[in-house]
Each structure stands twice: as C-alpha cells, then as structure tokens.
Amino acid sequence: MFFIDTIETEGLGNRSYLAGGAATAAVVDPPRDIDRVIAAAAARGVRISHVVETHLHNDYVTGGLDLARLTGAAYLVPAGARVSFARTPVADGDTVGVDDGIALRALATPGHTPHHTSYVLEEHGRVAAVFTGGSLLIGSVGRPDLVEPRLTEELARAQHASAHRLAAELPDETAVLPTHGFGSFCSASPSGGGDATTIGKEKIVNDALVKDVDRFVSDLLAGLEDVPAYYAHMGPANAAGPDPVDLSTPPLTDAADIAERLAAGEWVVDLRNRIAFAEGHVAGSFNFEAEGKIATYLAWMIPWGKPVTLLAESPAQLAAAQRELVRVGLDRPAAAATGTPREWMPEGHGPRSFPRATFADLATHSAGGTRDTGSPTVVLDVRRDSERAEGWIAGSVHIPVHELHRRLAEVPPGTVWVHCAGGMRAAIAASLLDAAGRDVVAVDDSFDAAAEAGLPLTDGGRDRVRDR
Numbered sequence: 001m002f003f004i005d006t007i008e009t010e011g012l013g014n015r016s017y018l019a020g021g022a023a024t025a026a027v028v029d030p031p032r033d034i035d036r037v038i039a040a041a042a043a044r045g046v047r048i049s050h051v052v053e054t055h056l057h058n059d060y061v062t063g064g065l066d067l068a069r070l071t072g073a074a075y076l077v078p079a080g081a082r083v084s085f086a087r088t089p090v091a092d093g094d095t096v097g098v099d100d101g102i103a104l105r106a107l108a109t110p111g112h113t114p115h116h117t118s119y120v121l122e123e124h125g126r127v128a129a130v131f132t133g134g135s136l137l138i139g140s141v142g143r144p145d146l147v148e149p150r151l152t153e154e155l156a157r158a159q160h161a162s163a164h165r166l167a168a169e170l171p172d173e174t175a176v177l178p179t180h181g182f183g184s185f186c187s188a189s190p191s192g193g194g195d196a197t198t199i200g201k202e203k204i205v206n207d208a209l210v211k212d213v214d215r216f217v218s219d220l221l222a223g224l225e226d227v228p229a230y231y232a233h234m235g236p237a238n239a240a241g242p243d244p245v246d247l248s249t250p251p252l253t254d255a256a257d258i259a260e261r262l263a264a265g266e267w268v269v270d271l272r273n274r275i276a277f278a279e280g281h282v283a284g285s286f287n288f289e290a291e292g293k294i295a296t297y298l299a300w301m302i303p304w305g306k307p308v309t310l311l312a313e314s315p316a317q318l319a320a321a322q323r324e325l326v327r328v329g330l331d332r333p334a335a336a337a338t339g340t341p342r343e344w345m346p347e348g349h350g351p352r353s354f355p356r357a358t359f360a361d362l363a364t365h366s367a368g369g370t371r372d373t374g375s376p377t378v379v380l381d382v383r384r385d386s387e388r389a390e391g392w393i394a395g396s397v398h399i400p401v402h403e404l405h406r407r408l409a410e411v412p413p414g415t416v417w418v419h420c421a422g423g424m425r426a427a428i429a430a431s432l433l434d435a436a437g438r439d440v441v442a443v444d445d446s447f448d449a450a451a452e453a454g455l456p457l458t459d460g461g462r463d464r465v466r467d468r
Helices: 035-044 064-071 149-169 199-205 213-223 231-240 255-263 274-279 294-301 315-326 359-366 385-389 424-435 448-452
Strands: 003-009 014-020 024-028 047-052 074-078 088-090 095-099 102-108 117-123 126-133 175-178 267-270 308-312 335-338 377-381 415-419 440-443 457-459 462-464
Touching: 003 035, 003 175, 014 035, 014 095, 014 126, 014 175, 024 035, 024 095, 035 047, 035 064, 047 064, 047 095, 064 074, 102 149, 149 199, 149 213, 255 267, 255 308, 255 335, 274 424, 294 315, 294 424, 308 315, 315 335, 359 377, 359 415, 359 440, 359 448, 415 424, 424 440
Parallel strands: 024 047, 047 074, 074 088, 126 175, 267 308, 308 335, 377 415, 415 440
Antiparallel strands: 003 014, 014 024, 095 102, 102 117, 117 126, 457 462
C-alpha cells in the first residue's frame, strides 16, 4: 500500500509531499527547512530515495538540492529547467520506481513555468494521485506571469492546455495534490474549492476546465495582481542551487547597538503581536507579527539585501521567525534580541505607542463624537486592489501595504486611521507611519464591520450605507 503525507508551509500557503511505500519514498517540492521532511520520513520508517521538483519555484527557496545531498536521493528536476548543479533531468513520460509496485510518471504541464512537470503516482499501474505543483490547483491554476512578461499570455494558454491534458488523461477519482493554492500568491485566483479535490471535481468548478481558452486567458490576465517583490530573487536562487539552511541563533544585540542600527537606516523588526507593539515599542522599529505572514510581507517590503534585526519576546518566537524567513531567502538576521521594549531602548528613552480602534470608533470619530484635536482625519486603506474593488470607505486614501514604505509622502497630513481587511496589515502600516513620525490610529477590526458601523461605503461609484 502507498501512503502520502502532506507537509504544510502555512505562512507561504504551500504544501510539500512525502509519498511512498513500506521501505522508500519520494519528496515532492520540499521546503527550505528540510528537517521537517526528514522527521516525516523517520516517523514513517522510510528512506528518501527521490527528491522531485515540479518546477523552479518563484515563491520560495527549495530545500531539494540540500535534501538530496544529505540523503543520497536522486534529484529529479524538469529537463527544461536551466540549473547550475547536477541533477536527474526529467522529460514527459519518464517513469521512476519509488517502492515495490509504486512509481511516479512525469507529465509535461507547462503554464506556470515553461518547463513545469506534474507527476502521476501509480500503484501497480493504477493511477492514485497526481502532484500538480503550480499547474492545476484547487479551483484555480498557478499564475503564468512569474517568468517573463512577454511570455505571460503564451503561458496562460499553455496552462489551459495542461489542465485539459490532466483532465483527459487521468481518471475522475484521481486525487489532485498541488503545491500552491492554500494562500500562496502563486495562485492565479483565490481558491474556493476547499482543502482537497479530484480531477472529477475540477472538471466542474475550475475555470481552466469550464471556460474556452480565449475567455479563460482574458479573465485570468485581467485578475492578476501585484507579484511579491521578493519573487524576483527566488527563481535565480533555485537555479543556482541554494546553500544549506542555517537556523542557528543570530548574534545577540543590546539597546545601544539597536539604536545604532536604527540610526544607520537598518530595519529593526519587532515580532510581537500587534496589540503589544501598539502599547509600547522601540521608536523607529517596524511590526511584522511572527504569527502573521511575516515571510511574505517582510520579504516583499524590505529592500533586498538590507540588514534586518529581529526583536522577539522569547527565543521560541525568534526561532520560528527565522524558520519562516529562510524559506524566502532572508537567511541570516544581522542581529537579534529577546525580552521587552524596555530592554531594547537606551537608558532615558521611553517607548513609542499609538492607539488601536474599531470601525465603530472611526464612525463615531467621523461623526464628531470625539473631541476635535485640530488635526485632519485621514482614512488610509492598505488592502490590495482586488479587495478595494469590492467596496471602500468613501473618501479614503488607498495605498496597498506592500507599496506604503515607498509612498509615505503620498499620505495626506493629519491623523491617519489605517485599516486593512482584518488588522494584521494595518498594524504593519501603522508601524511604518509611526516610525516616520506620523500620528496614527490602527484599526484592528474586520472590514465587514465598517458597514455595520454606518460608515459610508462606495463600490464602483455607487454609495451604499447600512444603518447601525
């Protein structure tokens, strides 16, 4: 009997897989922190015989090369991928035996990348599952615009053809096991199909399988959003062959050194939750919660190569953040400290703070229910374009959070009430504004509450207000 274990990387919205039989197994699209994969294999009591990549990833640094070296496994990489290291090239139709009666068969599925390859898991010749990487996802497909802008439409058409190939050649009951699509920005559109799917289910709900190619391509290209900036560095790193991961504790620092780093323009990142940060923090530091999507948003926003110092409330929080960051190529913090803000500030310096609020508070403030401070009120929306298109607070300023650090000068004067869809990105934005010396209020609330609070919303030019 075969088994398939899923290894989640929730912060990036990705999955890796360990699949095999009684003695040996293959790993599909391994994460950078390969100790989790090795532990999964040990728990199964199997030897890793093959490490398999569906494509050169653009959203994270692979652990495939390191894992293959450590385990002695064959490293299978699509033949069309241009890489600088020794590997076993895989072409369409190639089959490798993984364990007794269990094999992987390569299926060329270009679209997410030109060389993208899916792998069909077969047991004694019977199709059991297909590892689709960034090809066919749950209710969506992998985006085709991460390789080269001039290839985007061509790859979108290839993505449609690849989805149809999978649907035509595999039984309806075949389990579809993608790498992307669980919150990953590699997905062309949000997944609405739940946590698991099959070829048969995708034939009913997936746009790539229910729309003709021209309509599919037109809709897909129209819906693509900004690409996280760090993606530009992932493909080259994976093609060159990533270095082994280093999760050892970074150099520990003190208050004087933190002050010097801030004065030098380095990024000092406070990993504590947004409530604690708002209540008191080192002036000039930024808040990227360790429990949030720290890898995505910090890697997206920090100038690539700029030193970063991490401030954590505990060694465990620091270690967890390091693990998240190495997955996207932020390998070694310049320094780190654990404890409380008082320990991170020179003597005689007090912490900075700013208020948090709800949309009901904003509505009351806007209606004149709070004391006038004499400062104009600015409502700043830091959601993505697609979120704002669904509706926004009338009169609000819109700057997506990943652009804010470059566009701070565009925020009008006044007290800035900053919001997102739930609070995490608003906290990041509030910390950037606070570090720049602005008066800020972080709206820590679900955007659904804006209408409930009676704030005037507009949608495509139509105003709509819901009574409180």
